[in-house]
Every structure is written in C-alpha cells, then in structure tokens.
Amino acid sequence: MNVISLSVVDLSMAAISIISLAIISVILKLELANQIIIAAIRTVVQLFLIGLILKTLFSQTEFIWVGLLSAFMLMIAGREVMARQHRRFRGLWGYGLGTLSMFISSFTLTVYALIVIIGTDPWYTPQYAIPLLGMMLGNTMTGVALAMDKLTTTAWQQRAVIEARLILGQDWRTAIGDITRDSVRVGMIPMINAMAAAGLVSLPGMMTGQILSGTDPVEAVKYQILIMFMITAGTGFSAMFATWVGAKHLFDDRQRLRLERLNAKT
Amino acid sequence: MTTLCLNEFQVQHLKPLNFKVKDKITCLSGDSGSGKSLLLRAIADLIEHNGDALLDDKKCSDIPPVQWRKWVGFLPAESHWWKENVKDHFPENNKQVHHFLKMLSLREESLDWDISRCSTGEKQRLALIRLLLNEPKVLLLDEPTASLDQKNVEQVETVIKQYAKDNQVPVIWVSHDPQQIKRVAESMLEIKNNEIVEVSL
Numbered sequence: 482m483n484v485i486s487l488s489v490v491d492l493s494m495a496a497i498s499i500i501s502l503a504i505i506s507v508i509l510k511l512e513l514a515n516q517i518i519i520a521a522i523r524t525v526v527q528l529f530l531i532g533l534i535l536k537t538l539f540s541q542t543e544f545i546w547v548g549l550l551s552a553f554m555l556m557i558a559g560r561e562v563m564a565r566q567h568r569r570f571r572g573l574w575g576y577g578l579g580t581l582s583m584f585i586s587s588f589t590l591t592v593y594a595l596i597v598i599i600g601t602d603p604w605y606t607p608q609y610a611i612p613l614l615g616m617m618l619g620n621t622m623t624g625v626a627l628a629m630d631k632l633t634t635t636a637w638q639q640r641a642v643i644e645a646r647l648i649l650g651q652d653w654r655t656a657i658g659d660i661t662r663d664s665v666r667v668g669m670i671p672m673i674n675a676m677a678a679a680g681l682v683s684l685p686g687m688m689t690g691q692i693l694s695g696t697d698p699v700e701a702v703k704y705q706i707l708i709m710f711m712i713t714a715g716t717g718f719s720a721m722f723a724t725w726v727g728a729k730h731l732f733d734d735r736q737r738l739r740l741e742r743l744n745a746k747t
Numbered sequence: 748m749t750t751l752c753l754n755e756f757q758v759q760h761l762k763p764l765n766f767k768v769k770d771k772i773t774c775l776s777g778d779s780g781s782g783k784s785l786l787l788r789a790i791a792d793l794i795e796h797n798g799d800a801l802l803d804d805k806k807c808s809d810i811p812p813v814q815w816r817k818w819v820g821f822l823p824a825e826s827h828w829w830k831e832n833v834k835d836h837f838p839e840n841n842k843q844v845h846h847f848l849k850m851l852s853l854r855e856e857s858l859d860w861d862i863s864r865c866s867t868g869e870k871q872r873l874a875l876i877r878l879l880l881n882e883p884k885v886l887l888l889d890e891p892t893a894s895l896d897q898k899n900v901e902q903v904e905t906v907i908k909q910y911a912k913d914n915q916v917p918v919i920w921v922s923h924d925p926q927q928i929k930r931v932a933e934s935m936l937e938i939k940n941n942e943i944v945e946v947s948l
Contacts, residue, residue, distance in 0.1 A: 650881060
C-alpha cells in the first residue's frame with residue numbers, strides 16, 4: 482500500500498478552499514456562509530468521531546458493537562427520511578415506515594453481500610460490514626425519501642382525481658396506481674442515473690477512495706460494481722415497499738381516501 | 748327496481764336521517780355549506796358515517812366498497828380525469844356511448860379529444876355518460892347542470908329522467924334552481940339547521 486498520509490497542514494490547506502467560498506458568499510450576500518461553515522465543521526467533527534469509532538471497532542469482532550452501530554446508523558437514516566418529507570404520515574408511521582423499509586432492504590442485502598458474495602469471516606467483520614451498510618443506507622435513504630415525498634404530496638394534490646376513480650368503482654390500488662408507479666420511479670432515478678453515468682461522467686466515490694489509497698483499479702472497480710448493484714437493488718426494493726405500504730395506509734378498510742393521516746405541509 | 752334506505756344515517760354535523768326511496772327523483776336543497784355534498788359523499792361511502800345505508804336490504808358495510816360504489820353512482824359537482832383522452836375513461840366497445848353522446852349534443856369526435864380541450868360544460872356531460880355506463884342502481888347527483896346553458900340543461904334532465912325510469916332507480920339530485928326542482932322532483936329533501944327534512948312539493 483503506497484498511501485501518502487495527510488498531515489494537519491494538508492487538511493488546513495484544503496480548508497482554505499471552503500473558507501474562501503464562505504468569504505465570497507458573504508461578499509455576494511448569498512447568506513450561505515453560516516451554513517457552509519457549520520456544515521464544514523460538522524463534517525470534520527462527525528468524520529473524525531466515526532474514524533475513531535471505526536478504529537476501535539475494527540480492532541475487535543464483537544457482534545454486539547457492530548449491531549449497535551448499525552442500529553444507530555439506521556435510526557439516523559430514518560430521521561433524515563422523515564425530515565425530508567413535506568407531508569409526512571402522522572404518528573409512528575411518519576418515522577416508522579421509512580425506517581422499516583430501509584431496515585428490510587438495506588440489512589437483508591448487506592448481509593447477503595457479506596455472507597454469499599464477499600464471504601467474510603465472521604460475516605459481520607466490521608471492516609466490511611459497516612462501510613457496506615453505510616453506503617446502502619446512505620443511498621436507500623435518498624430513494625425512500627424521494628419516493629415517499631412524491632407519494633404523499635401527489636396524493637394530496639390529486640385527491641379529487643383519486644376519489645373520482647374510487648367513485649367509478651376502481652379499487653384503491655388502481656385509483657392511486659399512477660401515483661405509486663411515479664413515486665417508485667422518482668425514488669430510483671438517482672441510482673439509475675448513477676449506474677448509467679458510472680465511469681463516464683464521474684468516478685464513484687468509493688472507487689476513487691480505494692484507488693487513492695493504493696488499491697489496484699480493477700479490484701476497486703469490482704467492489705464498485707458490487708456496491709452499485711446492491712445499492713440500486715436496495716433502493717428499489719425499499720422505495721417499492723415504502724410506497725406500497727404508504728399508499729395502502731392512505732386508505733381505510735372501506736377503501737376511503739384518508740388524507741388526514743398526513744400532517745400539514747412543513 | 749332498487750330501494751335505497753337510510754337508517755339513522757349520520758355524518759359529521761348533520762343530524763341522523765331516516766329515509767327510504769324507490770324509483771323516484773328526490774331533489775335535495777339547502778344553503779351552500781349546509782352539507783348536501785357531504786351527505787352524498789357519505790352515501791357513496793367515501794367518508795365515514797354512522798348508521799346504515801342499504802340497497803335492497805343489503806347493508807353497505809356488508810358489501811365490498813368497490814361493488815357498493817359501482818351500484819351507488821355518484822356524480823360530484825366537478826368532474827376529474829386521469830388519462831389524456833376522453834375515451835380512455837370509458838369502457839371499451841360500449842354501444843351505449845353513442846346513444847348518450849347524441850342525446851347530450853356531444854359530437855362523436857369528442858371521444859378522441861384531449862381532456863384539456865373540453866369545456867367545463869362538455870366535461871360535465873361526459874362525466875355523466877361515464878357514470879351511466881357503469882349502470883348504477885342509484886344516482887347521487889351533485890348539481891349536474893351547474894355549468895350548462897338552457898338547451899343542455901334540458902337534455903341532461905331528459906337523459907337522467909329516462910335512465911331513472913328505464914332502470915327504475917332512485918335518484919337524489921342536489922339542485923338550487925326552483926324551476927329545475929319543479930321540472931324533475933318527485934319528492935323533496937331540505938337541509939335546515941343541520942337537519943334533513945322531507946318537504947312537500
């Protein structure tokens with residue numbers, strides 16, 4: 482491994498670029514400077530914290546610690562999904578649905594990749610399990626958030642159309658069918674774009690990282706393909722699950738549209 | 748012949764209603780906001796309600812919602828469409844379409860039109876056709892002639908009266924127009940102070 486270690490000075494030089502960006506945005510009165518600085522500080526603190534945690538974690542192989550960190554990551558991802566909804570479901574559903582769909586698809590696929598494909602021993606070896614799960618969650622999070630947001634906002638806007646279809650004797654699945662299809666599609670667009678553009682427009686982040694740290698590019702590519710397939714499948718399945726269960730929850734047992742199960746717009 | 752029966756039927760602020768109607772056109776009037784549309788929506792089982800609605804002694808709650816809504820044909824005040832073309836909203840190869848189009852002075856070509864091209868009045872009549880092709884056993888009409896000119900108003904009235912007579916179905920017809928009520932009503936309901944009362948014509 483021929484990694485050039487970065488010193489504090491190196492990182493400070495990188496910080497100059499962010500600071501100049503902030504200064505220019507102050508000059509241009511973009512009112513972004515605060516956000517840029519706070520986000521940059523968060524990046525530094527959060528990443529160093531996770532770096533320390535990972536370092537500790539990688540030095541042992543207790544399942545309980547891997548499990549706890551995974552659960553923590555899932556909780557944060559669930560909160561992010563909820564925060565990005567304009568009209569979220571009321572009560573436990575608001576947090577629960579996104580979190581459950583990510584849990585089902587991300588965890589299943591990560592475990593599948595670890596056991597069947599990579600074959601780590603033990604399967605929860607933290608050096609593989611945590612980054613893999615992190616990438617799965619990070620991307621399914623976006624997909625689920627987009628799909629659920631599309632579902633709830635469109636259902637709200639088109640409630641009269643949905644009811645018009647119910648009135649004519651369509652079942653709830655058909656009456657909201659166009660909207661659910663559209664929601665899943667919207668949730669999957671980022672990943673389909675990423676797959677289509679991979680290598681041509683951008684070098685995916687994980688692959689770039691591996692190459693920078695000295696891995697043979699072809700090895701890095703193999704991992705990247707694995708990751709992209711897993712992420713796309715995970716995003717697709719969780720978007721489908723969240724959309725379908727969410728759509729069903731918009732109707733009651735008499736197939737009446739129940740939009741009061743959504744919160745007011747935030 | 749169908750009998751529509753409401754037993755202690757109650758929705759939101761309205762007082763419970765007991766009402767039984769056979770093949771008769773009943774006009775429903777009341778100030779705007781009094782709950783006329785609300786009552787129709789509840790009978791179509793689109794919103795929660797207490798008490799029972801029955802069709803020929805079959806309880807609404809015992810019938811699958813999809814079946815109930817096909818039987819109870821509800822025409823909302825405003826029509827809504829989800830496909831681009833008019834004809835995509837109609838069942839395929841239904842001969843009756845042509846009959847209704849003619850009765851309502853709509854051209855055959857209008858079936859191929861883009862919905863966005865249709866006027867409010869055209870959409871209102873097309874929505875009536877769309878509903879009647881479902882062959883409902885009851886008609887709930889929320890101001891079906893609101894945005895039509897006099898000639899079309901009479902044609903819509905004729906079509907509805909004809910359908911009701913041929914199929915012996917009960918009709919609840921929300922109307923504000925005293926002349927229209929005179930022309931079509933065989934009985935009369937009025938909502939006053941949250942109470943739905945039968946009034947004589």
